[in-house]
Amino acid sequence: MARYIVGITGASGSIYGVRLMEELLKRNHEIHLVLTNNGEKVLSYELRKDLKSIIEELKIFNEKLLIHDINNLFAPIASGSFKVDGMVIIPCSMSTLAEVSSGASKNLLGRAADVCIKEKRNLILVPRETPLSPIHLRNMLYLSEIGVKILPAMPGFYHHPESIDDIVNSIVGRVLEGLGIENTLYSKWCGGNFND
Numbered sequence: 001m002a003r004y005i006v007g008i009t010g011a012s013g014s015i016y017g018v019r020l021m022e023e024l025l026k027r028n029h030e031i032h033l034v035l036t037n038n039g040e041k042v043l044s045y046e047l048r049k050d051l052k053s054i055i056e057e058l059k060i061f062n063e064k065l066l067i068h069d070i071n072n073l074f075a076p077i078a079s080g081s082f083k084v085d086g087m088v089i090i091p092c093s094m095s096t097l098a099e100v101s102s103g104a105s106k107n108l109l110g111r112a113a114d115v116c117i118k119e120k121r122n123l124i125l126v127p128r129e130t131p132l133s134p135i136h137l138r139n140m141l142y143l144s145e146i147g148v149k150i151l152p153a154m155p156g157f158y159h160h161p162e163s164i165d166d167i168v169n170s171i172v173g174r175v176l177e178g179l180g181i182e183n184t185l186y187s188k189w190c191g192g193n194f195n196d
C-alpha cells in the first residue's frame with residue numbers, strides 16, 4: 001500500500017482525475033485529495049454530478065480516500081515530515097501550474113506540490129489548455145527542468161480508441177506508469193505495420 005496526493009483543479013478533464021483515483025483505490029492505495037474551488041465546480045459541471053456523489057462512488061473501491069480543504073494549511077500533506085509516495089495534479093490548470101512554478105504555495109494544493117519539490121518526491125502535472133501561451137510553455141519548461149514530470153492530457157490515437165473511456169485510460173495509464181505502477185490501461189507500442 002502506498003500513499004498519494006491527488007489534486008484536481010479547474011482545468012477541463014476532471015474525468016482523468018476521477019479515473020486515476022479509481023485505479024489507485026482499486027489497488028488499495030491511500031489518497032489525499034485536494035480540489036481547488038474551481039476544480040470542484042468544473043468537476044460537477046463536466047461529470048454532471050456533485051462532489052459528494054462522486055466521492056461516495058469512489059469509496060466503493062476502498063475507504064482510504066481522504067479529502068482536504070484547499071484552505072487548510074494545517075493538513076498533514078502541508079508538511080514534508082508526512083511521507084507520501086507521489087503526487088499528481090490532474091487535470092492541472094495553467095493557473096495552478098504558474099503557482100507551482102513560482103513556489104507561491106498560496107493554498108494547500110500549491111503547498112503540497114512545493115513540499116514534493118523540496119523533498120525531491122515524484123510530482124506529476126497533467127496540464128490541459130490549448131493553445132499554449134509563452135507563459136504556459138515557460139512554466140512547463142522550468143518545472144520539467146527541476147524534475148517535475150509534465151504529462152499533458154494529449155491522448156494518442158494510434159491504439160485506435162473506441163470510446164471516451166479508452167482515451168481517458170490512455171492518459172491515466174501513463175500517469176500510473178509515471179508513479180511506477182504497472183498497468184494495462186493503455187496499449188504499449190510494440191511496433192506496427194503501416195498497412196495494418
Ligand SMILES: Cc1cc2nc3c(=O)[nH]c(=O)nc-3n(C[C@H](O)[C@H](O)[C@H](O)COP(=O)(O)O)c2cc1C
Pocket residue numbers: 008009010011012013036037038039042045092093094095096097128129130
Ligand atoms: C468549464 C471550464 C473549463 C476550463 N478549462 C480550463 C482548461 O482546460 N485549462 C485551464 O488552464 N483553465 C481552464 N479553465 C479556467 C480555470 O478554471 C481558471 O483559470 C481557474 O482560475 C483555475 O484555478 P485553479 O487552478 O485554482 O482551479 C476552465 C474554466 C471553466 C469554467
